[in-house]
Amino acid sequence: MTRAPLRVVCYLNQFFGQLGGEDKAGVGPQTMEGAVGAARAVQQALGDEGRVVRTVVCGDNYAAEQGERAVIELLALVAAARPELVVAGPAFLAGRYGVACGALCAAVQAHLEIPAVSGMHAENPGVDLYRRQVHIVPTGAEATRMLQDARRLVALGLKLVRGEALGAPAVEGYFPQGVTRNVVAAASAAERATAMLLDKLAGRPFASEVPRPAFPPVPAPRLAKTLEGATIALVTDGGLVPRGNPDGIEALNATRYGAYSIEGKPGLEPAQYDNPHRGYDTSWVKQDPHRLVPVDVARELEQSGAIGKLHETVYSTVGVATTLAHSARMGREIAEQLRAAGVDAVILTST
């Protein structure tokens, strides 16, 4: 039984869609029957496997200026053609075009639930913005190898349509999406570590299996006033919670934090607190919560005038196996609340 050719929609900008150059960059979404302009390379790469049923074109400026609205309009045009695969670009080093390709592919995957692929040069801003969601094939800076590039996009797109398991980005030819997947290596970790060490010792190149963390160092801001006039807050990721854990902060992989009043309290009574943290031995903190959140000493400093005021709310979460995304969000929310409350500085205790 022969399968009907795959229905493919191509997305191009005004230039590759042959509407014109920069003078036509304001043109809104258009749809054309069959393969037009650069989409002909996609059709050639598809051969008998599929048919470019429609080419959707939009001006670079329109896409950039209208943003989400342009995506919604383009998505409707794409959907009307009932495709099984969308090929956007390749956009090479064209920034506005690359961003539009990435945005449309992400929207197609999310709303039409079909695969979409694009192609770009590594320095196209669309790569950083969309490589996590969209399979983007690395291309040159310019359209000098259009057919070869189109073939690579199509080969990857066909694999996605068929639901075939994709290999590593370097093998399959797409920008890493920043997700991890367990695979089986040829040798044990111990053998690989020994071989890597011998390479490192001999000054030979070696490939670390873990990328360095992407998060940048955060410089501590300077306190603009003297400590005697400052309001200081206590914040911890060591897991201190009131007994009963009223906010249900998770024992690991936390997504929540709590704000707990210490108003009128000279210190923290052990019987009133608990600690669900699963990442360290909490026995000592349960015995005396001040080992984690030093309200006792901070009150002394407040009374002696060494600090202006102790903030009456303690923020606490469980920092163990917490995702970077949740950490960043909780940190931002806590910082916003502290700033709104007029807090000048924070003592952050970790474990």
Next chain:
Amino acid sequence: MRLELRWFAVDAVDPASATRLGGTRLEIDLAALQRVLAADPRLARMRLDCVHPGERCRIGRVFDVVAPRAKLDGGQDFPGVLGPVVRAGNGRTLALAGVAVVLTDQQAESVGALAVIDMAGPNAARSAFGATHNVVISAWPAPGTERSDYLAAVRLAGLKTAVYLARAAREAEADHVEAFALPPSPRVPAELAHLPRVAYVFQVHSHQRPTGLDEGILYGDPVRRMLPTIVHPNEVLDGAVLRGFMGRSATTWAIQHHPVIRALYAQHGRTLWFAGVVVTVAQATEPERVRSALLTAGLVAHALGADGAVFTKIGGGAPHVDMAQAAAQCEALGVKTTLIVEDMSTDGSADGMLLFDFPGVDALVNVGSSHEPLTLPPLDRVVGADDLAARLGAETRATYGTLCGAIEQVGATRVMAEVR
């Protein structure tokens, strides 16, 4: 120091009226074994099961796995835990291949922290213990027994069983003999003096949870205040180091077959000179961590005179950073390092794989993500977890971390997390 592991391949295990090894068939007198184990007042009752590769069976509540080993001519099996502290790593030791002693934990309420072993289906191939004949020990605590005492009793039963089984090979002819001989560290023959000297830094325990008094880890010591110290690699291979009671992706079995020590032995005298092993503990507080890292680097660089070092860790996130701090101190002293890490991300994003970023600590091998989902298909029989049989026998969503032996933090396994 010269250790001989005398290997006996076993491909059938059967209950019988006497314990003996006939060819590759191990017959076990389970009643006699049970009598050997019965004397422990911390245990109320015990059951022994034998399960086999290919059997549609799942072992639940897995706590640890021990390889059958017994000293042949004197010496002490699992010194400091089963008997007095006698040096391990010298002489002849009987070792059965194809058989494992699986310990279960009948007390843990948070069974999510425990693991399973599948004897059939796709997960059997993901763990070394899906291919071994397993003697499963299920023991229930006597009333009033503290958790740590219960686990110590279960482990003691496992170690006794490992010795009991291996002793069945006393009269038999070994299939092959593996010799591990390493002279004292400074004695390098002149013709091999050009080889880079490589040490192994073995983090044997993490103090993230309270460590029990009977939680013997190094020659029976619970390593509560242990500072880094040097041991001969043979001591590790021969029962001086046991896994503690926190079992995250690590088994005593893997330590008895230590993959890093074997890998370094395999290259010893060829591409490197194996300079020795430093055992360390992941500390609970920052001052202890800094002190431990400092002393570790001193032993590696100044005492062993190593040019390079391989590091592994045990436990979770704090030990991962602890290991890296020690490696950074080594790099600062000019010792090149490679580290075996877990993928620490809990949401599958590459951003969270690593919890440190130190200068020079740039050569990392990973043992995969224990958080990656995995399906446990339905199997006919559940052993070691009667109370969970209905749930565990059915199809269940699990993770690599809950399949015992799928990921070994000491580097025995081939699973790795690849950035996609």
